[in-house]
Amino acid sequence: MSGPILEVRGVEQRFGPFRALGPVDLVLHRGERLGIIGPNGSGKTTLINCISGTLRPQEGRVLFDGVDVTDVPPHRRARMGLSRSFQIPKPFTGMTVLENLLVPIDQISPSADAEDRAIAVLESVGLQRRAAHEAGDLSQLELRKLELARALVVEPKVLVADEAMAGLSEGEIDDVLAILTRLSGTGIAVIMIEHIMHAVMRFSTRIVCFETGRTIADAAPDVIAADPLVQKVYFGEQTRH
Numbered sequence: 001m002s003g004p005i006l007e008v009r010g011v012e013q014r015f016g017p018f019r020a021l022g023p024v025d026l027v028l029h030r031g032e033r034l035g036i037i038g039p040n041g042s043g044k045t046t047l048i049n050c051i052s053g054t055l056r057p058q059e060g061r062v063l064f065d066g067v068d069v070t071d072v073p074p075h076r077r078a079r080m081g082l083s084r085s086f087q088i089p090k091p092f093t094g095m096t097v098l099e100n101l102l103v104p105i106d107q108i109s110p111s112a113d114a115e116d117r118a119i120a121v122l123e124s125v126g127l128q129r130r131a132a133h134e135a136g137d138l139s140q141l142e143l144r145k146l147e148l149a150r151a152l153v154v155e156p157k158v159l160v161a162d163e164a165m166a167g168l169s170e171g172e173i174d175d176v177l178a179i180l181t182r183l184s185g186t187g188i189a190v191i192m193i194e195h196i197m198h199a200v201m202r203f204s205t206r207i208v209c210f211e212t213g214r215t216i217a218d219a220a221p222d223v224i225a226a227d228p229l230v231q232k233v234y235f236g237e238q239t240r241h
């Protein structure tokens, strides 16, 4: 199918009287690398919760691969090819690294070659030598890679990577960026929500900046970096931290 892989149309999310998001329109093209930035509390997580199905917005629609998924629960969106990795990895610590991948395969896309698929994904993130180790023994970087692997093993069309690099060293950030860039080369569209500015700038082909639940800029990274409004609401805030 042609057309965008993901469309957010007029989405609004309120918590009681407080409007945390919207109205927001957003289009993600197939294979695109989209960065989402914005100050703390600007609505980025709320948006990806509406996209992945954890939240049901009060207004607007979410379309995935041309299908209206607004009322589709998260596990069914995952089966359709919408995958998400979380900022704080929560692996099954009593299981091996390999078993951690077999669980989502079994839940979302069971197949006879599950183990081969899992091993191929571990290779793609550089964790193959840790396959038989307990997930609880992994380093911080390895946990981030396992979190990505768990999102990738179901063969998504879209990966939402929520702060996949927070707390990592510069070398480790390069490592994760290389993995995400390789993945995107296979045709997966990636949405990167990230506060590490040089990482999101390097990775993204397009960046959307949020402020108080609305998009204030949507452009190429170099245009975003020079945008006076983005500088005022976000880069100014970052340099104060």
Ligand SMILES: Nc1ncnc2c1ncn2[C@@H]1O[C@H](COP(=O)(O)OP(=O)(O)OP(=O)(O)O)[C@@H](O)[C@H]1O
Binding pocket: 015, 020, 038, 039, 040, 041, 042, 043, 044, 045, 046, 047
């Ligand atoms: N369940 C909730 N109930 C009430 N308010 C909420 C809820 N979830 C989020 N909010 C509020 O909605 C606003 C947007 O929050 P959100 O977490 O989406 O921001 P964010 O851009 O992801 O922030 P950060 O960069 O710190 O992760 C904030 O004011 C937050 O306090």
